[in-house]
Amino acid sequence: MTVDGAESPDVLVVGGGLVGTAVAYGLTREGAKVTVLDEGDGGFRASRGNFGLVWVQGKGYGLSPYARWTRSSADRWPALAAALLEDTGIDVALRQPGGFHLCFSDEELAERDKRLGILKAELGGDYPYQLLDAKELRERLPAIGPEVIGASYTPMDGHVNPLKLLRALHDAMQRRGVTLVGNSQIGRIAPEEGGFAAHGRNGVWRAPRIVLAAGLGNSSLAPQVGLHAPVKPNRGQILVSERVAPFLHHPTINVRQTDEGSVQLGDSMEEVGFNDFTTTDVLSKIARRGVRAFPFLKDVRLVRMWAALRVYSPDSFPIYEQSSQYPGAFVVTCHSGVTLAAAHALRIAPWVVGGAIPDELSAFPGGRFLSPAKILSHA
């Protein structure tokens, strides 16, 4: 038990989505005693509605530490998948065969070349990619349509089954001793002697360290412990088809075939506030783009659609920070929680229990969004 007055864990993690559970899983592998406090099924949860890519290509354009961070996670993904399989028996269907970004115009292909070229230069040349014309692409992806004029490809990209991932993380962390408290929305966090008290509907939980991994909930929790996480919702809609025979052995940025055979078509980026409804105008655009990419899809039945809210910071990059005002309080939030799950489990967790901050992370404090005057009062 961790309710008021009872024995405390070493770390409280607020949020049981992909970010919170990946960190909690990593923490328990480090030997920490962890309690995860989650609002429950009624809350917004990007982790239930994403596209499942473990994607490196193009990430970090304009901020190379993000490119390195993303790549470090993709490199660690096989170890995470193997550990989850060993701990739970759940195969999250990780495949990293490389991914394609399909282009429908010469300008788009030129833009890909520019972006990937800059990333390669910033990463000291260690950034493998190819640009393919239509003929070369058709040899790799025979089902491609005539409107696709080429693609960029990197061997660094992959995908997983994201629902199996969420289930595996929940299962694995609990098998390793994490206490998961559901239906527990944390409204107030009070720094106190020796740690933090997290006040929820059904109790108060205490620990010397606390990790804010509450997705969109972080914006109101962070200021209570001297942190800043001005994340906002960004809606994405996705279509899913019936199962079809294998035709696509690589993920592409907008179309992928899952391990179970269905085709996922995604995804939009919309600033519509806390609204996770689907809309026919956006879904028909997504369907049209999918059919332009792979024309045979026009005869394939769609069976599901959904919308979910991304957890988006003002510059789209993650926020990772330990509070300087209240050491022991951390915020961990990002919009690529599938891709970054391995870094969260295997690199963030050791930092939270007292290890050095990973090199790349000094680029991601929440304070970057504060005005200079506020930085002084925040410090």
Ligand SMILES: Cc1cc2nc3c(=O)[nH]c(=O)nc-3n(C[C@H](O)[C@H](O)[C@H](O)COP(=O)(O)OP(=O)(O)OC[C@H]3O[C@@H](n4cnc5c(N)ncnc54)[C@H](O)[C@@H]3O)c2cc1C
């Ligand atoms: C359409 C779409 C496509 C995407 N595609 C990809 C992709 O291909 N690859 C990729 O890497 N990422 C993708 N993402 C992003 C990925 O899904 C998110 O980065 C990830 O799910 C974020 O996880 P999270 O745990 O931070 O947030 P969430 O999943 O939102 O979870 C937050 C959790 O915190 C809980 N919570 C909130 N407030 C409180 C509180 N006060 N107290 C207690 N609990 C609280 C909520 O109930 C929830 O369970 C996509 C997202 C969307 C929407």
